Amino acid sequence: MSNKMKNEANIIVTKNIKKNYRDNGIEVPAVRGIDLTIKPGEFAAIVGPSGSGKTTFLNVISGLDSATEGKVWLKGKLLTDMKGKELSDFRRDHIGFIFQSYNLIPVLTVEENVEYIMLLQGVDKAERHRRVLEILKEVGLEEYADRLPPKLSGGQQQRVAIARAMVSRPSLILADEPTANLDSKTGAGLLDMMKELNKKTGMTFIFSTHDEMVMKRARRVITLKDGRIAGDETKK
Amino acid sequence: MWFYIKLAWRNIFRNKRRTLIAGIAIAIGLASLILSDAFMIGMENNIVKSATASFLGEAQIHGDGFRETQEVEITVRNFDEVITKLNQEEIVDKFTPRTLSFGMVTSPADVSSVLLVGVAPETEIHLSQIDEAVNRGSYFTGDDNHDIIIGSKLAEILEVSLGDRLVVTVAQAETGDLSQELFRISGIYHFNMKEMDSGMAFIRLEKAQQMLGIGSRVHEIAIKFKDKTYAVQEELPFWETYSQGGNEAVSWTKLLPQLKAFFDMTGISLFVMCLILASVVVFGIINTLFMSLYERMFEFGVLRAVGTRAAGVRKLVIFEAGALGIVSIILGVILGFVSTLLFTKTGIDYRGIEFAGTTIKDMLYPEMNVLQFIIYPIGVFIFMLIVGLYPAFVAGRMSIADALRKSL
Ligand SMILES: Nc1ncnc2c1ncn2[C@@H]1O[C@H](COP(=O)(O)OP(=O)(O)O)[C@@H](O)[C@H]1O
Ligand SMILES: [Mg+2]
Numbered sequence: 001m002s003n004k005m006k007n008e009a010n011i012i013v014t015k016n017i018k019k020n021y022r023d024n025g026i027e028v029p030a031v032r033g034i035d036l037t038i039k040p041g042e043f044a045a046i047v048g049p050s051g052s053g054k055t056t057f058l059n060v061i062s063g064l065d066s067a068t069e070g071k072v073w074l075k076g077k078l079l080t081d082m083k084g085k086e087l088s089d090f091r092r093d094h095i096g097f098i099f100q101s102y103n104l105i106p107v108l109t110v111e112e113n114v115e116y117i118m119l120l121q122g123v124d125k126a127e128r129h130r131r132v133l134e135i136l137k138e139v140g141l142e143e144y145a146d147r148l149p150p151k152l153s154g155g156q157q158q159r160v161a162i163a164r165a166m167v168s169r170p171s172l173i174l175a176d177e178p179t180a181n182l183d184s185k186t187g188a189g190l191l192d193m194m195k196e197l198n199k200k201t202g203m204t205f206i207f208s209t210h211d212e213m214v215m216k217r218a219r220r221v222i223t224l225k226d227g228r229i230a231g232d233e234t235k236k
Numbered sequence: 237m238w239f240y241i242k243l244a245w246r247n248i249f250r251n252k253r254r255t256l257i258a259g260i261a262i263a264i265g266l267a268s269l270i271l272s273d274a275f276m277i278g279m280e281n282n283i284v285k286s287a288t289a290s291f292l293g294e295a296q297i298h299g300d301g302f303r304e305t306q307e308v309e310i311t312v313r314n315f316d317e318v319i320t321k322l323n324q325e326e327i328v329d330k331f332t333p334r335t336l337s338f339g340m341v342t343s344p345a346d347v348s349s350v351l352l353v354g355v356a357p358e359t360e361i362h363l364s365q366i367d368e369a370v371n372r373g374s375y376f377t378g379d380d381n382h383d384i385i386i387g388s389k390l391a392e393i394l395e396v397s398l399g400d401r402l403v404v405t406v407a408q409a410e411t412g413d414l415s416q417e418l419f420r421i422s423g424i425y426h427f428n429m430k431e432m433d434s435g436m437a438f439i440r441l442e443k444a445q446q447m448l449g450i451g452s453r454v455h456e457i458a459i460k461f462k463d464k465t466y467a468v469q470e471e472l473p474f475w476e477t478y479s480q481g482g483n484e485a486v487s488w489t490k491l492l493p494q495l496k497a498f499f500d501m502t503g504i505s506l507f508v509m510c511l512i513l514a515s516v517v518v519f520g521i522i523n524t525l526f527m528s529l530y531e532r533m534f535e536f537g538v539l540r541a542v543g544t545r546a547a548g549v550r551k552l553v554i555f556e557a558g559a560l561g562i563v564s565i566i567l568g569v570i571l572g573f574v575s576t577l578l579f580t581k582t583g584i585d586y587r588g589i590e591f592a593g594t595t596i597k598d599m600l601y602p603e604m605n606v607l608q609f610i611i612y613p614i615g616v617f618i619f620m621l622i623v624g625l626y627p628a629f630v631a632g633r634m635s636i637a638d639a640l641r642k643s644l
Contacts, residue, residue, distance in 0.1 A: 055641075059636075059637045059640075062541075064541055064636045064637045064640065065635070065636070065637035084545075084546070085545050085546075085547075088540070088543055088544065088545040088546070089543065089545070091541065091542070091543045092542065092543020092544075093543070096542075097538075097541050097542055099538065099541075099640065102534055102535070102538070103538060105243070105535060105538075105539070106250075107243065107246035107247060107250060108243065108246075116239075116542070117542055117543055119239055120543055120544065120548075164542070165542075
């Protein structure tokens with residue numbers, strides 16, 4: 001298979017990703033050369049101890065941060081070459097984000113938070129409303145559309161974040177420790193919901209975690225250690 | 237666009253206290269601009285009124301050259317025709333003819349040179365305030381042609397009082413022969429303005445014309461407009477119309493150029509005040525905007541991560557500055573209105589103070605107008621948007637990854 005075909009057939013292809021941070025003039029390597037391929041529809045966990053480079057890696061493959069070296073293709077497009085508007089628009093259209101906490105704008109209602117990306121995309125009002133309600137139903141929060149996020153529990157807020165990430169139907173959902181601020185039962189519930197949605201929609205999910213309970217639910221577990229891949233297992 | 241406006245509006249109320257403090261600071265600046273402007277207008281009107289209403293009039297018509305030479309021969313040309321025209325003039329409220337000549341006033345005790353003014357008592361009352369200023373005797377009651385009204389200072393110098401006799405000597409037109417008459421003091425006025433109280437004397441117009449030998453001609457027609465602003469409109473056709481056939485029509489701005497210059501300067505000082513106020517509040521506002529930007533860094537990071545372009549967050553920050561501006565403007569307009577209104581009731585007492593060659597005679601009241609409540613608020617709003625540019629630029633340039641590592 002040619003490189004080009006390989007890049008297009010996969011959601012993510014990274015080649016020798018390296019990322020150094022500059023800390024008081026000293027180069028600190030956070031990611032030290034990662035080659036990884038993620039296929040469409042995967043449900044993959046990136047695990048590893050704190051400081052192993054999970055966040056850095058996720059930021060680089062989503063264009064939130066630049067790589068010091070290496071290349072990232074996302075849906076066959078060379079992401080590491082994009083910048084400015086092009087990169088913003090690419091993220092808007094192809095990647096859904098879920099963060100550890102404070103995902104939502106507190107002064108916007110659940111509906112306004114969820115519809116935001118569609119607003120950026122120029123989807124008309126009626127369609128936005130329809131899709132917001134549809135996705136909120138999916139995550140079990142259709143009655144909370146008019147609530148402000150601070151009025152919701154942590155688990156509910158993360159479900160709204162999932163709804164926001166998925167509502168514009170991107171092909172990739174990235175979640176950096178989405179359960180870190182939840183108790184393990186709620187976290188497990190959230191993961192089950194994500195897995196369910198992954199199965200139903202075929203969207204690719206990549207999430208980082210260092211929680212065993214969460215890890216167990218992943219179909220593929222990629223282990224990072226000191227900025228390198230130390231293990232990559234796919235369950236049968 | 238609307239979304240960012242909505243978001244900005246909600247955002248500034250997240251920290252109500254900070255918004256209120258910044259808003260009040262800007263509001264005080266705005267209110268003081270409105271109040272100062274109102275006071276400047278009030279002061280201008282006050283001074284112009286002091287200058288024009290006591291004697292000068294808002295405009296005057298003379299024969300060409302009279303103002304420069306004060307020669308008795310130079311009278312208003314085509315007097316009857318001018319009067320007929322003035323009577324039909326839409327913008328003219330009142331006018332009165334005068335003779336003006338230098339003369340000697342002699343009492344048993346002393347002698348003094350004065351500006352002898354011949355007035356038509358019935359129309360003069362609308363133009364000057366001699367009638368109101370007479371505090372002993374009366375202002376041309378009856379029809380005694382030998383009545384003379386003098387100022388209180390002159391009475392002191394000449395050591396005369398009401399009812400005393402004075403000899404007035406003037407030089408006649410053309411011949412220069414001296415003409416002398418005996419007058420009886422029928423009124424003494426007090427203006428609290430030195431030149432007027434010591435250097436002028438008023439007699440009836442016909443008597444003056446007879447003494448000067450100028451027939452029924454006059455030296456000056458003093459004019460009051462229906463609206464005082466006509467006097468400062470240089471492009472008014474009025475000036476052209478009455479500056480023909482050997483006459484010249486001039487407004488008080490030409491008669492008292494030092495006043496005009498002074499008012500032009502107050503305009504500049506108001507502008508300077510704007511600049512000073514702006515530079516004082518600008519750091520406070522920038523600080524407020526940065527504080528609210530930095531404490532929400534993570535949030536901006538999320539907005540950028542999910543696909544907001546840099547321009548989007550720049551817009552949001554500028555709109556937040558604008559929203560803060562609107563809150564400030566509402567507060568400032570209320571504050572400006574109330575404080576100006578308060579001073580409109582109480583006024584400020586500058587009476588007796590000399591200013592650019594005239595003495596302030598009335599209480600000083602600020603004058604409100606609609607423009608103050610349009611121009612200054614719009615100015616503040618635009619100023620806020622400009623001030624918002626810098627934090628907006630910083631917000632657009634931030635590193636998303638760094639922002640997302642904040643406050644976790
Ligand atoms: N902005 C930064 N400046 C300097 N060093 C950083 C920065 N961000 C992360 N690091 C370092 O990079 C390494 C990887 O961090 P990170 O990607 O956050 O790991 P993880 O998400 O697995 O905890 C750590 O050693 C961390 O201290
Ligand atoms: Mg991390």
